[in-house]
Amino acid sequence: MSNATLDSLRGFAANRWELLVRQFDDLDALRQRLDYQTYILAAAGLVSSLLLGIAHFATHDAIEARRNEDIQVTLEQILPDSLHDNRLVDDVKTIVEPGKTGTSETSVYIARRNGAATGVAFKFIAPGGYSGPIVLMIGMDKDGTVLGVRVVAHAETPGLGDKIERGKSDWILSFGGKSLDNTSPEHFRVKKDGGDFDQFAGATITPRAVVHGVESGLKFFQRHRAELLE
Amino acid sequence: MNEEFRKITRDGLWDNNIVFSQSIGLCPLLAVTGTAVNGLGMGLATTAVMVVCSALVSRGRLLIPPEIRIPIFVVLIAMVVTLVDMLMNAWLHEMHKVLGLFIPLIVTNCAILGRVEAYASRRPVAESTMDGLMMGLGFTLALVVLGATREILGAGTLFANASLLMGESFAWMETVLIDQYRGFLLMALPPGGFLMLGFILAGKKVLDRKLQARSKAVPVSLADTMQLEG
Numbered sequence: 001m002s003n004a005t006l007d008s009l010r011g012f013a014a015n016r017w018e019l020l021v022r023q024f025d026d027l028d029a030l031r032q033r034l035d036y037q038t039y040i041l042a043a044a045g046l047v048s049s050l051l052l053g054i055a056h057f058a059t060h061d062a063i064e065a066r067r068n069e070d071i072q073v074t075l076e077q078i079l080p081d082s083l084h085d086n087r088l089v090d091d092v093k094t095i096v097e098p099g100k101t102g103t104s105e106t107s108v109y110i111a112r113r114n115g116a117a118t119g120v121a122f123k124f125i126a127p128g129g130y131s132g133p134i135v136l137m138i139g140m141d142k143d144g145t146v147l148g149v150r151v152v153a154h155a156e157t158p159g160l161g162d163k164i165e166r167g168k169s170d171w172i173l174s175f176g177g178k179s180l181d182n183t184s185p186e187h188f189r190v191k192k193d194g195g196d197f198d199q200f201a202g203a204t205i206t207p208r209a210v211v212h213g214v215e216s217g218l219k220f221f222q223r224h225r226a227e228l229l230e
Numbered sequence: 231m232n233e234e235f236r237k238i239t240r241d242g243l244w245d246n247n248i249v250f251s252q253s254i255g256l257c258p259l260l261a262v263t264g265t266a267v268n269g270l271g272m273g274l275a276t277t278a279v280m281v282v283c284s285a286l287v288s289r290g291r292l293l294i295p296p297e298i299r300i301p302i303f304v305v306l307i308a309m310v311v312t313l314v315d316m317l318m319n320a321w322l323h324e325m326h327k328v329l330g331l332f333i334p335l336i337v338t339n340c341a342i343l344g345r346v347e348a349y350a351s352r353r354p355v356a357e358s359t360m361d362g363l364m365m366g367l368g369f370t371l372a373l374v375v376l377g378a379t380r381e382i383l384g385a386g387t388l389f390a391n392a393s394l395l396m397g398e399s400f401a402w403m404e405t406v407l408i409d410q411y412r413g414f415l416l417m418a419l420p421p422g423g424f425l426m427l428g429f430i431l432a433g434k435k436v437l438d439r440k441l442q443a444r445s446k447a448v449p450v451s452l453a454d455t456m457q458l459e460g
Binding site for chain 2: 024032040041044048056066070155201
């Protein structure tokens, strides 16, 4: 492209820009125009999406790192250090299962000592909470005995159902040492239903959902045991 | 000028308080005021969003045609809330873990749209920002008062988990008012919030009437003439 065409292009652009800027001299008249209303709404949408896009890229890595830290903290609580010498967040297997609505993916963290699998931990959803699903993280040894359970996310009633959190009460520790072998399905219930686990005063639905969730977590491990421990 | 700011402050905190006088923004109010600390967190997050939105809209008010102002406001508010959500998740992660659930709720708070529409879209930037701040603080006040009364009646504590929200240095705020309290379920649940809000609104009316009787010549407050639907 020659210098002359470049100059004329630049002149054209400057001319148009000046025209555009002059439009804004009389805002009262501008606001009345129908086409301007379309432009300004489009501009608001464009600027908003641009800002959100930039913020997304700026915060993405930091958010991902925080999320991994959270997982790491929970993992440390449910899989004792003596059981593994690998970095759990890096040793992940993904299990795909057909569910009621499409397939569900579960990321399983494998604990290894000297390369041999000694236990697993995974996050899964216990349905049937009082207000929505409860997200649990469960850790168990290679025989399917529970080492620890933690509630990762829930929306249960504060002051009642939230006693399933470790920070609020010791209830969640009562799963330690339970397995499908030493606890029959009749015992994997809250006491009100004839099982082994306490319910809370004024809240039965929440513990019932967690107990049922832990049982289904153990069954999930049983189904995929060979694949996970190879 | 000073007189104007004093009036904005008075309006925001008491005379025209979003909750106590205008009765808008009740949806997030009832959802989060189970405890005083939750109320405080939600109030402060809402205040931040309100200040930014009011300032933005006031700055661009001459550019926004009245016919399409509402869609533009909605886009702006949604953008600011999402930005706050992402930035907090990345860099104020501990706080985000406590408040994360409530932040998307801010979008549904019609009080923000209400203030932007009723005030910021017609006034200069400084006044609008001040109005956003004071209305936000008034909202925070209402949330904390309602949260505190519900927490005392519902669980017998005050400012429980304050250290989770504001750091260890605020652990002194956590007090147990009634030892061995069995809890009053109704107050922990949303219907209790409705009841308590009713009592507080009635209490404010009584208080205002007493104040009016003491100093006869009080002008009719803006709230009586302007009722926004929420």
